[in-house]
Amino acid sequence: MKKLSVKLGILFFLIIFGLITFMFFFLHMGIAESRVEEELKALQARGNSHRAVLEKHFDKETIDHVVLMESESLTDVIITNKDGKVLGSSSGIAQYEKYLKIPNSLNTAEGQIVEDNWKDEPYIATVSPVEVNGQLTAYVFMFENTVSVHSLIKGLNEHFFLAGWITVCLTIIIIVFLSKGITKPLLKMKEATSQMSKGEFSVSLPITSDDELGDLAKSIELLATDLNYLKQERNEFLASISHELRTPLTYIKGYADIVQKRKLPDEEREKYLKIIVEESNRLSVLIKELFDLAKMDQNSFAIQKERIELKPFFTKMEQRLFLAFQEKGLHFTLQCPQNIFIQADPLRLEQILLNLLDNSIKYSQPGGDIKLKAWQRKKAIHLAVQDNGKGIPEKELPLIFNRFYRVDKSRTRSLGGTGLGLAIVKELVHAHGAQIHVKSKEHAGTEVELIFKGELKQ
Known part of the structure; x- marks a missing residue:
């Protein structure tokens, strides 16, 4: 019972078998009752036919003729007067005596069913009243042995039993193929995940369905x-x-x-x-x-946002890096309008910009230009660090935010750094809900742009 296909097969079989049994039961009951009702209607119609003949010619000769007609058929007839005295019978009356009772409310036009319990009684019976000149004169009782009804039901049962077995066999075959069809891709997925748990990630699964x-x-x-x-x-x-x-x-x-x-x-x-x-x-x-x-x-890095005015914030950074710019002979330009604010963590924003400016300083030649810019576009504040230094080859741009990745593979002590600066910058920018974009051209310089959304100029 450990296999999913077996469990699914048993579950499908029980559900389908239950539905089929339920449907067969009610279908069988419906057909059986319908056939018995047809037999009773046919018996009633036969009695009404005899009644019609007797109403036209109610005499001894006609009664004997009706009795003679039924003596060779599978049904029997007994004709009584209105007081219950037998006037004619196609067979002995001893076995029929308990049915020769006149119902209290009798439909004189259609007659009535006297006995319809075909399961327990040996006969089913109907009665048709005979009226001559508007007066109730006699009754025509018709009888049919229930052996024929039981034979009919037995044949019906045999057909249902055969149909049931065929249905069950076909159901089992269909379920076997269906459960295997469902579980086969699941088993392949299980094998793939088992390989993955062992460190083998080169798995390929056939995608055979759009579900x-x-x-x-x-x-x-x-x-x-x-x-x-x-x-x-x-x-x-x-x-x-x-x-x-x-x-x-x-x-x-x-x-x-x-x-x-x-x-x-x-x-x-x-x-x-x-x-x-x-x-x-x-x-x-x-x-x-x-x-x-x-x-x-580990998502344990908290960002404490504050309302920051960018102009004085950038001025403090310029003063902090003044000696670094002067030592390498770099020209620093600050472009930031007055009264422009953003919501950010001041320590982390400073860390971001210091990393970017440090990279610009490292990879710029003496006499180079470095710019720190801020501007508003629609409902976003844009910050950018721009230089005209060594630049980054186009093929290297998608990789620069990887940890320990360096464009300079030589890893020199003077320019190598730790290789983690841009990785940290990217994480900090995303932690602020901002975006970072890099544009660079080899030997022409690099521009890193940060976009903080939802900030307004005051």
Whole structure:
């Protein structure tokens, strides 16, 4: 009973068998009652026919003629006067005596059924009154042995029994194929999910129907594709993070060993200690960014939005980065109208913009231009960081928000960073319900645009 096809087959069989039995029962009852009613009507019509003859010629000769007609048929007739005295009979009257009773209310035109209990009584009977010159004169009783009725019902039962067996057999065959047809794609999906649980995500399911099963097969294939992508992302992430952690640790350990074991001049010693401090700071930044990303992945990263006026906010950022711009000889331009506000987390918005501006500083040549812009379009506020630096190749643009992805594959210490900055920016932007778009051309510069919807100019 563990197989779904068996369970479905049994369930379908019980339901269909119950419906067929119910239908056959009422159909059988209807046909049986209809056939018995036909027999009674035929018997009544025969009695009325004799009554019509007797009403025209009610004499001994006519009575004997009617009795003679019925003596060779499967039915019997008994003719009595209005007081119940037998005037003629096609057979012995002993077996019919209990039926020779005149009903209290008798339809003189159509007659009446005297006995219709064909299941328990040996005969069914009808009576037809005979009127001569408007006066009730006699009664014509007609009888038919119920053996013929039982024989008719027995034949009907045999036909129903045969039809029932054929129906059951065909039902079982149909259910077997139907249950297998339903469960076959489910079994393939089970095998596919079993492979996925073992880490094999290259599954392919035949989509043979445009229904719920077809949708389920598409969903499983999509899930397998996503899991395979996540597996590759995880492997790349682990490889990248191990490299990123190993590099500063190697520098720290190597230079620490040199400083400890060798007697170095103060100038060289200070040089190595400076490298150790730089790599320690780099490692600290990396761990902090990984911690931030972990909180974002767990949806435990809270955004505390406030109403921020952009002009003074951008001015503070410009002052903070003034030395960085001056050190590299970059020209910074701020373009922001007065009295323009957005709802955002000030710390996180600052983190977003600092990451973007830091990238622009790293990848711009001395004498380059960097712009921080804000403007309103319809019901949205647009922010943009623009530079004329190295730019990003077009094929690299879809990948720049991946964790540890760098356009510069050399991973130099001067420009490499942690490779997590843009990944964090993307998560923070989406946490604000905003959008981020990047436009870049190699050797011409890059523009990163943020769109905060629903904010109004005051």
